[in-house]
Amino acid sequence: MASITLKDVVKRYGSGRSANPVIHGVSADIKDGEFIVIVGPSGCGKSTLLRMVAGLEEISAGEISIGARVVNELEPAERDIAMVFQNYALYPHMNVFDNMAYGLKIAKLPKDEIRVRVDKAADILELSPFLQRKPRELSGGQRQRVAMGRAIVRQPQVFLFDEPLSNLDAKLRAQTRLEIQKLHRELGITSLFVTHDQVEAMTLAQRMMVMNAGVMEQFGTPEEVYHHPASTFVASFIGSPPMNLLYSAPHGRAGTILGVRPEHLQITPQPTDSGWTVQVEAVEMLGAERLLYTRLDGEQIIVRTEEEQGIVPAVGSTLHITPRPERLHWFDEATGKRL
Amino acid sequence: MVERSPYLTFLAHAVMVIGVIIVAFPLYLAFVASTHTAQEIVQAPMPLLPGSHLWETYRKALLGGGSGPGSTAPVAHMMWVSLVTALVITFGKIAISLLSAFAIVYFRFRFKSFFFWAIFVTLMLPVEVRIGPTYQVVSDLGMLNSYAGLTIPLIASATATFLFRQFFMTVPDELLEAARMDGAGPLRFFWDILLPLSKTSIAALFVIQFIYGWNQYLWPLLATTSEDMYPVVVGIKMMVAGGDAQNEWNVVMATALLAMLPPALVVMLMQKWFVKGLVDTEK
Numbered sequence: 354m355a356s357i358t359l360k361d362v363v364k365r366y367g368s369g370r371s372a373n374p375v376i377h378g379v380s381a382d383i384k385d386g387e388f389i390v391i392v393g394p395s396g397c398g399k400s401t402l403l404r405m406v407a408g409l410e411e412i413s414a415g416e417i418s419i420g421a422r423v424v425n426e427l428e429p430a431e432r433d434i435a436m437v438f439q440n441y442a443l444y445p446h447m448n449v450f451d452n453m454a455y456g457l458k459i460a461k462l463p464k465d466e467i468r469v470r471v472d473k474a475a476d477i478l479e480l481s482p483f484l485q486r487k488p489r490e491l492s493g494g495q496r497q498r499v500a501m502g503r504a505i506v507r508q509p510q511v512f513l514f515d516e517p518l519s520n521l522d523a524k525l526r527a528q529t530r531l532e533i534q535k536l537h538r539e540l541g542i543t544s545l546f547v548t549h550d551q552v553e554a555m556t557l558a559q560r561m562m563v564m565n566a567g568v569m570e571q572f573g574t575p576e577e578v579y580h581h582p583a584s585t586f587v588a589s590f591i592g593s594p595p596m597n598l599l600y601s602a603p604h605g606r607a608g609t610i611l612g613v614r615p616e617h618l619q620i621t622p623q624p625t626d627s628g629w630t631v632q633v634e635a636v637e638m639l640g641a642e643r644l645l646y647t648r649l650d651g652e653q654i655i656v657r658t659e660e661e662q663g664i665v666p667a668v669g670s671t672l673h674i675t676p677r678p679e680r681l682h683w684f685d686e687a688t689g690k691r692l
Numbered sequence: 693m694v695e696r697s698p699y700l701t702f703l704a705h706a707v708m709v710i711g712v713i714i715v716a717f718p719l720y721l722a723f724v725a726s727t728h729t730a731q732e733i734v735q736a737p738m739p740l741l742p743g744s745h746l747w748e749t750y751r752k753a754l755l756g757g758g759s760g761p762g763s764t765a766p767v768a769h770m771m772w773v774s775l776v777t778a779l780v781i782t783f784g785k786i787a788i789s790l791l792s793a794f795a796i797v798y799f800r801f802r803f804k805s806f807f808f809w810a811i812f813v814t815l816m817l818p819v820e821v822r823i824g825p826t827y828q829v830v831s832d833l834g835m836l837n838s839y840a841g842l843t844i845p846l847i848a849s850a851t852a853t854f855l856f857r858q859f860f861m862t863v864p865d866e867l868l869e870a871a872r873m874d875g876a877g878p879l880r881f882f883w884d885i886l887l888p889l890s891k892t893s894i895a896a897l898f899v900i901q902f903i904y905g906w907n908q909y910l911w912p913l914l915a916t917t918s919e920d921m922y923p924v925v926v927g928i929k930m931m932v933a934g935g936d937a938q939n940e941w942n943v944v945m946a947t948a949l950l951a952m953l954p955p956a957l958v959v960m961l962m963q964k965w966f967v968k969g970l971v972d973t974e975k
Contacts, residue, residue: 436869
């Protein structure tokens with residue numbers, strides 16, 4: 354097991370004037386045994402960052418260390434890491450056993466040792482009955498587990514996951530998420546997990562790295578990221594529906610943006626000093642909760658109410674809402690940073 | 693066809709039967725001719741039923757010793773020359789094409805696209821176009837009348853290289869990356885992963901190239917002058933003397949049928965793999 358240190362890591366494609374930077378200096382300290390999720394919209398550089406840690410992409414500038422070693426110049430196999438790919442990348446002509454054992458065979462481990470390790474991994478992942486099958490004879494979830502097994506048997510210092518759940522259906526995804534959590538608890542191996550799904554990020558992460566356009570916007574626990582977003586981007590990316598961002602809030606100062614999450618707005622029967630009066634434009638019923646799409650002077654505000662709260666405002670009616678004062682977020686309008 | 697009218701069924705069968713007759717009748721005639729003596733064949737009308745000299749003719753063809761005016765070299769040896777030539781060409785082509793396609797798809801090197809296009813352009817040049825210079829080179833190197841001379845000029849294959857390139861490009865990059873993570877070097881990846889995945893393409897190419905190698909005519913005709921280096925296809929030609937000579941047509945026909953056997957066998961035995969190689973998309 355090992356810590357990972359990123360120091361001003363930069364990735365450019367091309368060189369000289371035509372260089373096209375995709376990652377602009379990311380620094381982070383990841384502690385031994387931590388589960389880190391890198392989350393961001395597509396094209397934000399999160400996969401590139403992971404592949405740089407893996408050694409599949411060159412590092413244009415900066416330094417990546419795993420444990421005490423700087424790994425910039427090391428081949429992927431020498432970095433003592435294992436990776437789970439988005440499409441699993443199982444060798445189609447090898448059975449499950451050989452798929453998991455391939456890396457160990459190349460590392461010239463004794464046959465008995467290989468057998469012991471693969472059997473143990475298969476046991477953990479409930480793959481024992483399928484060891485002789487080819488990948489094409491397995492279901493999506495089983496393939497995904499083989500991919501994880503291939504990572505586990507190598508007993509690496511670091512696990513890298515590149516959107517490993519995106520090819521699974523919703524139910525299996527939730528189940529596999531729990532399995533990954535359990536696995537991490539048991540093995541305690543430092544893990545980097547890339548996803549664009551904020552639910553995965555929130556549920557799996559001990560700390561999460563929110564990326565946008567090649568820049569790390571925030572690095573913190575899910576609670577920090579949710580309750581103290583570092584920028585308007587983080588505020589609107591994490592949370593569903595996203596945080597309401599008001600550019601000309603009634604109580605705001607010039608040059609600031611006010612943010613408030615839909616669940617931190619309360620409906621009051623009468624207008625209050627700190628509250629707003631809004632028009633209801635649409636109502637969405639989501640089962641346990643209701644989303645009210647309202648408008649305040651041209652700006653949309655989404656209000657989330659519990660189902661049992663009972664009040665169902667009609668579309669077109671007027672509503673008085675009051676934000677919880679301790680849940681207001683202020684951002685700089687020019688930079689989008691938290692004030 | 694979804695239509696089930698008896699008239700159409702009859703028509704379809706009639707067309708097929710006519711097609712089979714057109715293709716098969718010459719073969720049948722060759723077979724009939726190979727079972728008669730040379731004198732019986734040239735009589736008019738020519739016999740249309742098999743005669744009683746089957747073994748005699750084939751023995752004469754395979755072991756040589758006929759009395760025709762053309763070449764009377766043993767066909768068994770020619771078949772051996774053809775077999776060696778076809779196999780060397782086939783395996784040589786597959787090996788070289790696999791390696792060059794591997795280089796073109798998986799490595800970055802200077803002038804890579806130049807080399808690719810150079811290979812691609814030669815696709816358009818058949819052997820016949822470059823046969824003059826090729827002959828000069830082979831003869832200067834003293835390779836006439838040798839297996840090397842018969843095979844090496846035919847081994848380089850743009851078609852096969854191109855086919856493997858196309859196949860390799862459909863192999864997902866993640867497989868290469870997974871292999872790198874597992875510690876496999878380029879050759880290990882080639883041997884352990886790429887080659888097993890190319891199995892069906894290799895089988896399809898084997899069939900095509902074996903027949904190509906076996907059927908070579910023009911090049912062996914130039915590159916060999918001695919009877920013991922004739923492939924069977926050239927041998928047939930050499931058996932037939934020009935003019936009004938009394939050719940032993942029965943032996944010639946027997947040789948032609950013998951020459952057809954190995955390619956036919958290869959196609960029949962490899963048919964399943966061949967089709968799989970052309971249509972299989974499973975990676």
